[in-house]
Amino acid sequence: MILIADSGATKTDWRMMNADGVSTQVNTAGISPQYLDAAQIYTILADELLPNLEEKHPKAIYYYGTGCSSPDRNLRVEQALAKAFPGSLIHVDHDLLAAARALCGHQRGIACILGTGSNSCLYDGKNIEDNVPSLGFLMGDEGSGAYLGKMLIKAYLYRELPEELALSLKNRYNLTKDSILDSVYYSDMPSTYLATFARFMHDKRKDPVIRAMIYQNFDEFFERHICKYKDFDKVPVNFVGSIAFHFSDTLKQVAKKYGATIGTIITSPSDGLMAYHKELLAQIGEQ
Known part of the structure; x- marks a missing residue:
């Protein structure tokens, strides 16, 4: 056992x-x-x-x-x-x-994690062949829920969101500037806090401002990570994680832009x- x-x-x-x-x-x-x-x-x-x-x-x-x-x-x-x-x-x-191992089994391919955080690798069917480093939520995590949340909260605090959208966000989470900054800078799990806002973005994904953020999130992930791997456009690019799964339509659009072929997308x-x-x-x- x-x-x-x-x-x-x-x-x-x-x-x-x-x-x-x-x-x-x-x-x-x-x-x-x-x-x-x-x-x-x-x-x-x-x-x-x-x-x-x-x-x-x-x-x-x-x-x-x-x-x-x-x-x-x-x-x-x-x-x-x-x-x-x-x-x-x-x-x-x-x-x-x-x-x-879960996505590729014993086959060569690119494996990506897009959940609270993000990461990726080129896998040769047995071992990780190459890995563009994940820099965490402070310096990286493009493609992740935390990155989405950071984009949304920055736009909210900088007063860049449409008024109706900003009010909806504020009321749903009872937001104040101090509560946000305390949760980001003084909590044990700041990336988890930021990632909670991905659910709001999923609910509002038809809004053009939110839709643009989601697209940018994945676009930066492909540009800074996927495109760095040898033959990224010749092997399947596979994904695991809630962000990849629930925003898969936009993810596929971005992959098509870069000429990449999406393989498997699973939540876990x-x-x-x-x-x-x-x-x-x-x-x-x-x-």
């Missing part, structure tokens, strides 16, 4: 899998070692995950998570998991590898990861 985790900044999808498929599925809060230490991560596991696993203990854990891009950050996750699941074999990898890599890891159960030797 193995435990597969797909963790973003907003939520974590945990799936306990045996030879017959998924036996238990649990959702918890997102885990980002960029902002959380090992103790804080363990608290999430203890409060939200362990009580729902019915004392099932995995032989191996395959954890894919946002922010798992350095030994120090990965160690925080490993320490928390080791405390929660003593004796389990633990593998911690970046969520970008999860996206590539979990099903693809289960298929990828199913063969590992035989190696572990537990049904």
Whole structure:
């Protein structure tokens, strides 16, 4: 029995899998070692995950998570998991590898994450061949929900939104300048806060101002990321994440502009990861 985790900044999808498929599925809060230490991560596991696993203990854990891009950050996750699941074999990898495995399987292609944050890579069917770096919500994250939210909030504060649209936004979220700045500069998860405004933009996506922002968001992602990969117009460009899925019409328009071919667009890599890891159960030797 193995435990597969797909963790973003907003939520974590945990799936306990045996030879017959998924036996238990649990959702918890997102885990980002960029902002959380090992103790804080363990608290999430203890409060939200362990009580729902019915004392099932995995032989191996395959954890894919946002922010798992350095030994120090990965160690925080490993320490928390080791405390929660003593004796389990633990593998911690970046969520970008999860996206590539789920989207491309064993085929060459470009894999992209467009959720709260954004990232992309050229995948050779086994390993990540190239990666234009994701610079996070302060310097990058083009294509993401956080980037969309930042565009909207900046336009709101700079009084660049049409009056009716600005009033609708203000009333829906009870916005003030101080509440916005406090949430961006003093909260633990500013990118998650900014990404919440993507839902408003989806609801208002027919508005020409909002439509232009959505298009610009994806256009910048293609220009700064996708177009940097060798043969980007000759291999499928695949996407995972809520932003890619819910704004797929505009995403396809932008891809066409750059001569790229869209492959798969899914909301979550979990099903693809289960298929990828199913063969590992035989190696572990537990049904």
